[in-house]
Amino acid sequence: MIAGLSATPFSISGGGTRSLLSAADGAEQLSTRGLNGIVAYNPAEMTMTARAGTPLEKVEAALAENRQMLAFEPVDLRGVLGSSGIPTIGGVFATNASGPRRFVAGAARDSLLGVRFVNGKGEIVKAGGRVMKNVTGLDLAKLLAGSHGSLALLTEVTFRVLPMPETAVTIVISGLNDAEATAAMATAMALPVEVSGAAHLPESVRGRFAGGALPDGAATVLRLEGLAASVSVRAQKLADAMAGFGAVSQCDAGLTQRLWREIRDAAPYADGTSRPLWRVSVAPTAGQQLVAALRLEAGVDAFYDWQGGLVWLRMESDPEAALLRRYIKAVGGGHATLLRARPEVLSTTEIFQPQTDAVTALQTAVKASFDPHGLFRAPGGFIAQ
Known part of the structure; x- marks a missing residue:
């Protein structure tokens, strides 16, 4: 020493x-x-x-x-x-x-x-x-x-x-289920419109974002940023492309700023409880598959960021760490971090994803x-x- x-x-x-x-x-x-x-x-x-x-x-x-x-x-x-x-x-x-x-x-x-x-x-x-x-x-x-x-x-x-971008808007596609939203986000990301944010907010959490200002139904949200003239043109192209998936609307710059800050900070789960909260990273197409599998065996609530590749996942009672990590492996791998739980649970649960030897x-x-x-x-x- x-x-x-x-x-x-x-x-x-x-x-x-x-x-x-x-x-x-x-x-x-x-x-x-x-x-x-x-x-x-x-x-x-x-x-x-x-x-x-x-x-x-x-x-x-x-x-x-x-x-x-x-x-x-x-x-x-x-x-x-x-x-x-x-x-x-x-x-x-x-x-x-x-x-x-x-x-x-x-x-x-x-x-x-x-x-x-x-x-x-x-x-x-x-x-x-x-x-x-x-x-x-x-x-x-x-x-x-x-x-x-x-x-x-x-x-x-x-x-x-x-x-810092001059302005930002959000295109909202309403009423999609998780699988449909995943397809819509993949389509949007393939377009030459420079989407800088892609998230899906199921109906269970949609009302807890932006003061309830989003349209009824699950919300798939796509952010565009940049010079005002450019954003206006790109927003129209994106809205036209998304019309085939569902009803399309648009959030202005002020609402966009609030919405994406709340998505960033997992605002729906800032509920004053110690219910287990996971931050799960998987392939973008695997997020909705993971949540669908978990819903068959555990009480979960979730929303998606990073085009579906980041899942904010709240368990209703126990962390279900073994179950969650088994399904992560089944959908192709990834990692899960336990952010919140009761102190006695945190002390006995692997907070980070176990690594290979x-x-x-x-x-x-x-x-x-x-x-x-x-x-x-x-x-x-x-x-x-």
Whole structure:
């Protein structure tokens, strides 16, 4: 052990927004909130460097002044977890917190250019740079994204940003069942109209979005963004193409912003309960197959993002982890993360998708290299999501 380095295991906390998940671990908490501030921001180069404990809202406010944004729409889990912390930019990358635009713009890790961190040996390491062409160490930076603080303490992150679209609208196709919606979304994604969001909200949840402003019936929603003139033309083309699937309507920019923020944050399940909530990633065509199979054996409620490939799945009583993962395997594979359950259930359930022996061996080797003394702990252990 390095002199002066604590032998006590700890888990890293940013703004405390995932306190329910960290409660399953029991290790001491190490907060990054003192690492606060934007170090460098070059709007012309569309890059920013910030300390890990910088509040996400501070980062987004600085970007908004220059009409720029984080392309991956970081998800905010405070509502579904019942937590009251402040999201930090380090926490966003440590958990790879990616929202609705992820399936076309990439995940949080795809925006990460460089990192500074402290490993389990007490060494300060810098990897990557401030421009995409400086690729030295870039893969190392991406390795830390999604590691949930199990490998190292992130102290600084450098990431790329994108221009904020001038406007956005949402095309709504009403009344489709899950299978029909999957076909409609696949058709929309094949069109040259640049859909930036594709989700399906079954009738069981539709009324809990956008203040109940969506038309009656299940809602299949498709977002278009960009210059106003372009969006208008593309919206008409998309509406014409979708008319063969069902009744078509359109949400304006204000309602679109609210709707996709609520889709991003799984707003229907911010219900103040501890009913088990899963975030499941599968192939886009497999999401509705998975939910249909589960409904035969368990009480479930669900809606779909990422063209059907991301399923927000709430169980009515028990997590049914074994059943869920058996069906995930049956539909071609994927992974499921248990975000919420009663504390005693979290402590006895595998939060992350179990890995193959080969992947587990690789993870163990990576962990030993970064943290040979096992100081960094995270719920469910290390997993690169």
